[in-house]
Amino acid sequence: MHILVTNDDGVQAPGLLALAQAMRQIGKVTIFAPDRNWSASGHVKTMDRPLRVHEVTLADGSPALATDGAPSDSVALALLGVVKEKIDLVVSGINPHENIGHDVTYSGTVTAAMEAVIGGLPGIAVSLHSPEDFHGALDYSTAAQVARRVAEKVLAEGLPERVLLNVNVPYLKENELKGFLVTRQGLRLYRDALDARKDPRGKPYYWIGGEFPIGVDEEGTDYGALKAGYVSITPLQLDLTARQAMEGMKKWEW
Amino acid sequence: MHILVTNDDGVQAPGLLALAQAMRQIGKVTIFAPDRNWSASGHVKTMDRPLRVHEVTLADGSPALATDGAPSDSVALALLGVVKEKIDLVVSGINPHENIGHDVTYSGTVTAAMEAVIGGLPGIAVSLHSPEDFHGALDYSTAAQVARRVAEKVLAEGLPERVLLNVNVPYLKENELKGFLVTRQGLRLYRDALDARKDPRGKPYYWIGGEFPIGVDEEGTDYGALKAGYVSITPLQLDLTARQAMEGMKKWEW
Numbered sequence: 001m002h003i004l005v006t007n008d009d010g011v012q013a014p015g016l017l018a019l020a021q022a023m024r025q026i027g028k029v030t031i032f033a034p035d036r037n038w039s040a041s042g043h044v045k046t047m048d049r050p051l052r053v054h055e056v057t058l059a060d061g062s063p064a065l066a067t068d069g070a071p072s073d074s075v076a077l078a079l080l081g082v083v084k085e086k087i088d089l090v091v092s093g094i095n096p097h098e099n100i101g102h103d104v105t106y107s108g109t110v111t112a113a114m115e116a117v118i119g120g121l122p123g124i125a126v127s128l129h130s131p132e133d134f135h136g137a138l139d140y141s142t143a144a145q146v147a148r149r150v151a152e153k154v155l156a157e158g159l160p161e162r163v164l165l166n167v168n169v170p171y172l173k174e175n176e177l178k179g180f181l182v183t184r185q186g187l188r189l190y191r192d193a194l195d196a197r198k199d200p201r202g203k204p205y206y207w208i209g210g211e212f213p214i215g216v217d218e219e220g221t222d223y224g225a226l227k228a229g230y231v232s233i234t235p236l237q238l239d240l241t242a243r244q245a246m247e248g249m250k251k252w253e254w
Numbered sequence: 255m256h257i258l259v260t261n262d263d264g265v266q267a268p269g270l271l272a273l274a275q276a277m278r279q280i281g282k283v284t285i286f287a288p289d290r291n292w293s294a295s296g297h298v299k300t301m302d303r304p305l306r307v308h309e310v311t312l313a314d315g316s317p318a319l320a321t322d323g324a325p326s327d328s329v330a331l332a333l334l335g336v337v338k339e340k341i342d343l344v345v346s347g348i349n350p351h352e353n354i355g356h357d358v359t360y361s362g363t364v365t366a367a368m369e370a371v372i373g374g375l376p377g378i379a380v381s382l383h384s385p386e387d388f389h390g391a392l393d394y395s396t397a398a399q400v401a402r403r404v405a406e407k408v409l410a411e412g413l414p415e416r417v418l419l420n421v422n423v424p425y426l427k428e429n430e431l432k433g434f435l436v437t438r439q440g441l442r443l444y445r446d447a448l449d450a451r452k453d454p455r456g457k458p459y460y461w462i463g464g465e466f467p468i469g470v471d472e473e474g475t476d477y478g479a480l481k482a483g484y485v486s487i488t489p490l491q492l493d494l495t496a497r498q499a500m501e502g503m504k505k506w507e508w
Binding site for chain 1: 291293294295296297298299300301302304305306307324326327330331334335336356358359360365368372403407411413414417433434436438439444446447448450451458459460461462487488489490491492493494495496497498499500502503504506508
């Protein structure tokens, strides 16, 4: 098995290294990730400029490829042939914060897995539900082992066509996990606020500020599972059609 | 009615001006768009740098706001208070190319409308199915009038919660249109290819090249409607859960 590992926090992020080390337990790993942080940068296809690819070395000595493109560009470049050897699976992460609810279209971690699916491969995004107020070095060991177990299952069972997995892991020791739940995407409540400031020359500029978003703690959802101590596994599709809205709209008269 | 008009091609794009002029037929318009092209840049929330907002003047003398943020940032900034007056509807476009199938998560035009929905407002994305090989000034007049009619319907009928409309318009005269169809998102076939080159110093760089993507011409889909001469209106949701995949996965043993 040949597994492509990427992320949206940049190639030197500790979550990527933890993920790559766990994936090496089940196959050959190629690391190909952005050279900087692309959090909340969405699903990108860079077409207005060429992309560079550099060889870099990670903290444990692993070789890796880094690009000045987005996470989804990393996956696209790899699948288009920058990585010569056939790839079987794309795993993205480990993101230091959860990706739940409406986060999924913003998230570079998740959109990298979307790009895998568009390229015809199974894609898995892995994120850690770390405490909001945490400072210091996060412990990625539980999430890395969860990622390994999910990847093994995906390789053994397969995924339906055009489906990716969005995996979120509670910040617990492995033996403290309640288990694994297949969930639906829940609701995310953003608490963004405008932070208007003046620069040293008196001209205005704006931060999108506010508080960290919260989730709606509902049974059966991604956030509900995390809050109850379970790993949340949400199958996602790229067909966004709101089918329940179609009938009503078909009655509109033009 | 107060309508926010934005796009992903940049505030000076002719498609935006055509859209703003059409929207002025039904309400007050505020134009707030990126200061440059953000095509295929996805759903962005800029949090690692502050954003600037400048007043600019469009080709017909209209005042507009331009930001160095993404299309979705424009909508977020407007809704967070940079635009003081209450907004009733967000319309994004007119994109010079269709946004169908898997395009929807890449598209700045569509993700701007997603941002409206996340902010609690109805959102409409409008794109023109112009000929692939077209050169010169596109005629946006049909698409602009279609956008006006769709916006009027949305304001009159309302949209279900958390649903946006992805509208694609054939490149036809208004009287040549076959009508309006409510469609599902179809399949997009990308034909990207790696274009590896050497810079003047002999170092490699990569373009994501290849041919313009095609769609699968299937009845009931966005692309099927366009090909048959109909306006395609696809309701989209932000819940990406692949419900049909959940049952099978629930049998996985951990």
